[in-house]
């Protein structure tokens with residue numbers, strides 16, 4: 001893939017009044033929700049960093065409640081090298097698998113754990129959280145809602161993107177969107193994770209900006225007129241919900257797909273061989289199986305290489321903007 005975008009210069013956002021570098025807390029002075037948008041959960045996912053840099057430069061202000069804009073794994077981002085762009089996903093470990101209390105409050109130490117421990121108080125305050133990501137392989141944007149049907153309902157209010165995903169997380173650790181009350185059906189707190197497109201494509205930046213804008217308006221944090229003036233992309237005519245049924249987890253470094261599969265590719269026949277891992281064969285479990293983000297870019301034993309999903313439902317427009 002050609003690299004169409006370059007890392008923004010974030011040095012001007014390092015110092016902040018929040019007490020934590022690269023975390024900006026903007027107060028409206030009026031009652032309202034705490035709304036958080038985070039970029040650089042993965043250090044090589046540039047679209048979110050460009051979108052937050054742009055929002056801050058545009059002078060985004062909350063009209064209600066508190067707005068938190070955070071650049072997360074800045075240590076990994078600082079190592080970004082266009083010659084080896086996948087290498088800066090993280091320094092020691094995946095920041096987005098560190099969000100269980102046993103891990104955050106446990107004895108282990110790493111660059112990512114230290115950063116997660118710094119950002120944890122902001123995450124735990126957020127009534128609404130949007131986590132901006134991009135993908136290794138080309139794929140249309142996907143809103144990851146975790147197990148939360150409340151998050152699905154909120155993504156329908158955003159009206160973007162076209163594909164919403166209910167999943168079961170990753171065996172290798174808890175993601176930020178699954179932390180605490182975000183996974184509690186009785187809580188109103190809501191977290192979403194958007195995969196904006198392939199890491200290096202220019203369009204991923206437009207998707208990140210538009211999704212963040214629509215999110216800020218839907219939470220009520222930012223004036224919808226201010227948002228509307230800055231939207232560039234038309235929302236999809238329909239949104240569809242895909243439900244993950246099971247992950248395919250690599251057992252060894254021998255894992256390989258039998259051919260190249262596209263993101264969200266539908267495999268018509270149950271029992272189709274898709275991957276081999278030593279003695280293990282991976283076959284699709286049902287007809288019309290959706291392959292979610294197949295990739296071996298971060299291959300190691302225990303890592304999810306693809307997830308199987310079913311089309312669950314499809315919705316007409318509900319977006320508020």
Ligand SMILES: [Zn+2]
Nearest residue numbers: 042045133134
């Ligand atoms: Zn990511």
